[in-house]
Amino acid sequence: MARKTENSGPSVSAQEALEFHAMGRPGKLEIVATKPMATQRDLSLAYSPGVAVPVRAIAEDPSRAFDYTTRGNMVAVISNGTAILGLGNLGALASKPVMEGKSVLFKRFADVDSIDLEVDTEDADEFINCVRFLGPSFGGINLEDIKAPECFIIEQRLRELMDIPVFHDDQHGTAIISAAGLINALEITGRDMKTTKMVCNGAGAAGIACIELMKAMGFSPENIILCDTKGVVFQGRTEGMNQWKSAHAVKTEARSLAEALDGADVFLGLSAKGALTTAMVQSMAKNPIIFAMANPDPEITPEEVAEIRTDAIMATGRSDYPNQVNNVLGFPYIFRGALDVRATTINDEMKIAAARALAELARKDVPDDVAAAYQGNRPKFGPNYIIPVPFDPRLIAAIPLAVAKAAMESGVARKPILDLGRYAQELSARRDPIASTLQRIYDRVRRQPKRIVFAEGEEEQVMRAAVSYVNQNLGTAILLGRDDVIKENAKHAGIELNKQGIEIINARLSRRNGIYTDYLYERMQRKGFLFRDCQRLINNDRNHFAACMVALGDADGIVTGVTRNYSTALDDIRRVIDAKPGHRVIGVSIVLARGRTVVVADTAVHDMPNAEQIADIAEEAAGFARRMGYEPRLAMLAYSTFGHPQGERSERVQEAVRILDKRRVDFEYDGEMAADVALNARAMAQYPFIRLTGPANVLIMPAFHSASISTKMLQELGGSTVIGPLLVGLNKPVQIVSLNAKDSDIVNMAAIAAYTASN
Numbered sequence: 001m002a003r004k005t006e007n008s009g010p011s012v013s014a015q016e017a018l019e020f021h022a023m024g025r026p027g028k029l030e031i032v033a034t035k036p037m038a039t040q041r042d043l044s045l046a047y048s049p050g051v052a053v054p055v056r057a058i059a060e061d062p063s064r065a066f067d068y069t070t071r072g073n074m075v076a077v078i079s080n081g082t083a084i085l086g087l088g089n090l091g092a093l094a095s096k097p098v099m100e101g102k103s104v105l106f107k108r109f110a111d112v113d114s115i116d117l118e119v120d121t122e123d124a125d126e127f128i129n130c131v132r133f134l135g136p137s138f139g140g141i142n143l144e145d146i147k148a149p150e151c152f153i154i155e156q157r158l159r160e161l162m163d164i165p166v167f168h169d170d171q172h173g174t175a176i177i178s179a180a181g182l183i184n185a186l187e188i189t190g191r192d193m194k195t196t197k198m199v200c201n202g203a204g205a206a207g208i209a210c211i212e213l214m215k216a217m218g219f220s221p222e223n224i225i226l227c228d229t230k231g232v233v234f235q236g237r238t239e240g241m242n243q244w245k246s247a248h249a250v251k252t253e254a255r256s257l258a259e260a261l262d263g264a265d266v267f268l269g270l271s272a273k274g275a276l277t278t279a280m281v282q283s284m285a286k287n288p289i290i291f292a293m294a295n296p297d298p299e300i301t302p303e304e305v306a307e308i309r310t311d312a313i314m315a316t317g318r319s320d321y322p323n324q325v326n327n328v329l330g331f332p333y334i335f336r337g338a339l340d341v342r343a344t345t346i347n348d349e350m351k352i353a354a355a356r357a358l359a360e361l362a363r364k365d366v367p368d369d370v371a372a373a374y375q376g377n378r379p380k381f382g383p384n385y386i387i388p389v390p391f392d393p394r395l396i397a398a399i400p401l402a403v404a405k406a407a408m409e410s411g412v413a414r415k416p417i418l419d420l421g422r423y424a425q426e427l428s429a430r431r432d433p434i435a436s437t438l439q440r441i442y443d444r445v446r447r448q449p450k451r452i453v454f455a456e457g458e459e460e461q462v463m464r465a466a467v468s469y470v471n472q473n474l475g476t477a478i479l480l481g482r483d484d485v486i487k488e489n490a491k492h493a494g495i496e497l498n499k500q501g502i503e504i505i506n507a508r509l510s511r512r513n514g515i516y517t518d519y520l521y522e523r524m525q526r527k528g529f530l531f532r533d534c535q536r537l538i539n540n541d542r543n544h545f546a547a548c549m550v551a552l553g554d555a556d557g558i559v560t561g562v563t564r565n566y567s568t569a570l571d572d573i574r575r576v577i578d579a580k581p582g583h584r585v586i587g588v589s590i591v592l593a594r595g596r597t598v599v600v601a602d603t604a605v606h607d608m609p610n611a612e613q614i615a616d617i618a619e620e621a622a623g624f625a626r627r628m629g630y631e632p633r634l635a636m637l638a639y640s641t642f643g644h645p646q647g648e649r650s651e652r653v654q655e656a657v658r659i660l661d662k663r664r665v666d667f668e669y670d671g672e673m674a675a676d677v678a679l680n681a682r683a684m685a686q687y688p689f690i691r692l693t694g695p696a697n698v699l700i701m702p703a704f705h706s707a708s709i710s711t712k713m714l715q716e717l718g719g720s721t722v723i724g725p726l727l728v729g730l731n732k733p734v735q736i737v738s739l740n741a742k743d744s745d746i747v748n749m750a751a752i753a754a755y756t757a758s759n
């Protein structure tokens with residue numbers, strides 16, 4: 001039986017959740033222009049007079065809106081906040097964090113652009129009237145967290161009024177995902193749908209839609225008992241009823257959830273925290289299937305079930321337990337498929353196709369490149385793995401494909417896809433490389449947790465990073481600093497440090513102080529350092545102390561940098577830690593921009609490398625790219641391309657290429673070339689002799705200044721995410737962050753240090 005601690009991902013504190021939402025620009029999304037808006041000409045094209053041309057074209061032929069506007073890839077997430085998760089009716093405004101969340105999940109998982117709209121009314125007619133006129137803006141409408149029974153009226157009416165898919169996620173998204181999980185749970189426990197006895201607790205949006213889909217798939221209506229706050233929905237009941245509940249009322253003697261569950265095979269929980277008791281679980285049939293899907297807290301926890309039964313298949317709606325049955329597995333991909341064929345609606349055929357595709361995916365072996373999404377524990381189809389996790393990168397190809405096909409076969413596709421093989425490839429290309437790079441690093445570290453020294457332990461952002469490191473199960477965090485100062489600072493900032501996995505070490509008071517001083521003195525005595533100089537450095541300088549900890553095996557890696565300049569911190573570390581034998585220490589940055597990941601070097605160490613050094617940097621960077629899972633295509637950059645224009649800097653790069661030729665390295669490289677040639681296939685085509693098989697993914701800069709300037713400009717002006725500079729080539733894992741690093745940057749660097757500790 002799975003518990004939260006094993007195979008589980010991060011849990012978060014209330015404080016972390018608030019800080020996450022508040023940091024930087026408040027909220028979770030922003031609008032970014034996809035066309036240049038720089039010049040008078042841009043303005044004339046984007047706005048008046050140029051914009052009149054697509055206006056007229058769309059007026060003549062409305063389908064052209066898909067060619068000239070965002071409509072075809074834009075979904076609105078709309079709520080009135082009357083049933084926010086399982087938190088109840090907290091109003092339109094309070095629902096905004098959830099709706100923004102759904103919008104960013106659309107983008108993250110399926111590259112669908114999305115905007116949240118909170119409509120401040122509980123009146124169904126007012127809500128319908130507000131939404132019905134928004135059709136021209138969107139390719140689809142995702143209704144969210146609207147309570148029953150109004151949600152049924154709202155969705156049905158909007159489906160009639162609008163010619164784009166209108167999909168109430170809590171109804172159909174939930175139904176599709178629970179159907180997928182249930183198909184597999186029934187298979188594992190050897191049950192037949194027709195004879196399986198199910199109790200669904202919660203007769204709202206999600207509960208009603210789930211049992212409707214289950215019946216459509218083959219469950220016998222008389223075997224499904226629906227319950228709500230008043231108990232069993234039986235034939236003849238009058239209290240708290242509505243037409244949607246009545247449609248599922250059954251003849252039964254059972255009146256309470258406890259009575260209904262006696263001997264039942266399946267519990268579907270779409271109600272509220274704690275609604276299912278252990279006594280009820282005890283009374284269920286052998287190998288019970290328990291989907292406790294209320295959010296954020298389930299009807300019963302897996303731990304509670306595990307205490308009394310070992311034969312249950314257990315699922316929740318949360319990401320920190322195995323078997324997450326949550327509509328996040330559905331809505332991004334279902335809309336992706338629907339938008340790609342310009343479906344007029346999302347019909348039952350598309351929903352069932354999505355459920356089947358999801359169920360099938362869980363039965364397939366998990367390939368290597370997918371295992372990382374499962375936190376290193378390659379899952380095998382069975383009680384603890386009945387459904388893929390949201391981070392499974394196969395979902396983006398499998399689910400939209402099934403949905404698009406079903407839409408075409410059922411006649412609701414306005415723009416059928418002719419080449420489905422090619423479509424599957426296009427879908428895979430939408431995967432977000434940013435997330436997968438970091439994901440892979442984090443997952444690997446969770447499998448092999450490491451002790452990381454956070455050298456500047458008295459700083460607030462460092463303490464926060466240490467807590468986050470531990471909370472994410474990445475290992476032990478050692479904070480260097482004065483115990484009383486750290487505790488005082490933590491108290492002041494409201495950070496809870498009193499938890500397993502966080503150690504505080506005061507260098508001056510450490511039992512290892514003498515050993516580290518001897519170690520440093522032995523290395524520095526012929527470089528002008530007296531013993532007392534070394535003693536002072538160990539006592540007072542945390543980088544020296546931290547480096548000794550790692551050098552002598554008392555910790556696995558270091559993060560530092562928020563209180564010192566990069567080069568000062570690096571000098572401190574280099575007094576204690578050497579380069580790996582046969583390696584050169586360099587800095588690499590990972591630039592993640594517009595769906596591409598590019599490694600840039602040397603962004604930290606060599607000021608004006610000579611040809612030999614440039615060749616070394618290329619080898620180190622290529623090795624790094626491989627360790628990160630990329631097959632290097634390396635470009636040696638200059639301001640010139642293959643000899644034009646001539647210049648001393650370019651000659652050095654040409655010479656570096658010749659050195660690599662002589663070394664017979666085992667990766668693709670070429671140069672010298674300008675950045676646009678390296679990155680743009682069309683520009684590259686001007687040079688048919690080029691030895692790269694595609695645009696470069698590793699860029700070797702001719703000098704530190706160009707590396708540093710270009711990566712910083714990309715970050716500030718180009719909207720790219722830049723991770724690094726990361727130190728590569730040191731004998732022990734050390735990462736130096738920038739002076740203005742945020743806690744999230746520090747955790748990333750700590751994870752990278754931990755990752756390289758096991759490489």
Ligand SMILES: NC(=O)C1=CN([C@@H]2O[C@H](COP(=O)(O)OP(=O)(O)OC[C@H]3O[C@@H](n4cnc5c(N)ncnc54)[C@H](OP(=O)(O)O)[C@@H]3O)[C@@H](O)[C@H]2O)C=CC1
Binds near residue numbers: 083086269270293325
């Ligand atoms: N995992 C997932 O993907 C999803 C989970 N959910 C979860 O399902 C739950 C319901 O959401 P939704 O259907 O949208 O909300 P609704 O407001 O539409 O419906 C809530 C239903 O739950 C019933 N209910 C509430 N508390 C209890 C209780 N203690 N015992 C029995 N029944 C109870 C209500 O009964 P009554 O009719 O008598 O008021 C009502 O029928 C939430 O917790 C939500 O987080 C929802 C969607 C997706």
Ligand SMILES: CC(=O)C(=O)O
Binds near residue numbers: 085145
């Ligand atoms: C997951 C979701 O949509 C809900 O709990 O409401």
Ligand SMILES: [Mg+2]
Binds near residue numbers: 085144145170
């Ligand atoms: Mg919801």
